[in-house]
Amino acid sequence: MLPTPADPQGASHTPVLLAECLEGLAVYPGGRYIDGTLGGGGHTEAILQRSAPDGKVLGLDADPAAIRRVEERLRAEIAQGRLLLAHTAFERMAAVAEQHAFAPVDGILLDLGLSSFQLETPERGFAFTHDGPLDMRFDPTRGESAADLLNRRDADEIADLIYRYGEERMSRRIARAIVENRPIVTTGQLAALVERAVGGRKGQRIHPATRTFQALRIAVNDELGQLERVLAQALDLLLPGGRLAVISFHSLEDRIVKVWMREEGKDYVPDPTSIYGGQEREPRLTVLTKRPLVASDEESARNPRSRSAKLRIAEKK
Ligand SMILES: C[S@@+](CC[C@H](N)C(=O)[O-])C[C@H]1O[C@@H](n2cnc3c(N)ncnc32)[C@H](O)[C@@H]1O
Structure with missing residues (x-):
């Protein structure tokens, strides 16, 4: 990747569906957001810009190298108290938000899978295109x-x-x-x-x-288990009207997100043991993307990683 002025080491990971995420999360000045998959910090950086001057982000990543890299790159935002970082799996999102007194929040982002740094670092063992130890742990x-x-x-x-x-x-x-x-x-x-x-x-x-x-x-990485465990926590952490945006890269994770959003959005739950066949209930969210958002032709051409990305967004009731 070519170095850019904002990224002198060429160390950035091009964020996928960035405009759609900012729009979907309805990022506003002063808002509070959790980025459950910090990676290279691309989405986080844009959320910080859009929520300036006093918006805040709590960024999580299971990968200590991702945390260290963003610590270096976004030093100013950390010093201003606008960016908090935690090395943790996102299944601990609720506990970590509580530790940092960082709930409730206006928006939560999950950009699942692995980053280009992980893929491109042979020692991490993710890629069959570079020989390295077969590791693959985030x-x-x-x-x-x-x-x-x-x-x-x-x-x-x-x-x-x-x-x-x-x-x-x-x-x-x-x-x-x-x-x-x-x-x-x-x-x-x-x-x-x-x-x-x-x-x-x-x-x-x-x-x-x-x-x-x-x-x-x-x-x-128990990726599907992690995803199943974080979704309910994310909904609990949101303010009413808060948004959850999830980007997935394969059908197994997209199905988990789609089914969960659909279930939480229902105002009726079937119950075969009830003579009424089920019961009404208050839905906990509104699904804002009937179909997932995908990358434009222009983005797909510019960033091949975006080609399999699917973004689903829900709003907490
Ligand atoms: C696709 S990258 C995120 C890129 C980021 N949005 C950006 O713009 O730079 C995914 C990141 O999520 C992290 N990750 C994946 N699963 C995780 C989990 N269960 N808990 C915490 N971090 C996870 C990976 O280590 C990786 O750094």
Whole structure:
């Protein structure tokens, strides 16, 4: 990435669907926001600008390197007391907001998945395009790496997770090849092994290991569990009229967000044990995006990462 004046080291991550997020979160001067996925701080920086002079952001990230980078880059906003940072998984959002006396809030953003820094740093082990240790943890200070997972689980467990989280039809064959070639240590080793197991590339659009790598990353970071656990907390943390914006990058996480928003937006819950068939209730939110927002052609051309992004927005009642 070319250095820009605001980013002398060229260390920025281009925020996806930025205008749509600011609009969707209805960011206003003096508002209070939580960014659950700080990353390179691109969205946070824009929220701080739009909420100036006294708006505030609490930024969370499981990755200590992301926190350190934003600490450097947005030093002035931290010194002004407008930006607070916390190294934590976002499933602890409610507890962390309470610790910082930072609730209720006007808006919460989740821009799921991994950042370009993580993808482009070989030592983090996310990419099959750069050889490195097979790690894949957002937080390398805790938990089991992708290599540990593959070297410890049995073939059925590995096949199930590749099938479930990667939607990979050849999961059994891949799992068998993994178990036969253990220990698996590097990203390059795994990518080559998967490619051999599924019989090469044969004119495929994507690398044959893409789905296996996605599955492992989701499993290592318990991405779907984290998302399920944060949504309810986020709704509780919002003021009435506050907004929740979630950007997802694959169908498994988008489905969780879509179904949850739809359920919380219902004014009626079916109950098969009731003679009335169910009961009325107050919906807790209004879904503002009947269909998810996606990147324009212009953004997709400029930032390939935005091509699979889907943004859903809800407003708390
Ligand atoms: C796509 S990036 C966010 C980019 C950011 N919006 C920006 O504009 O620079 C996602 C970030 O969320 C973090 N992350 C993913 N899952 C997380 C979780 N469960 N808890 C905390 N951070 C998480 C990752 O470490 C990564 O830095």
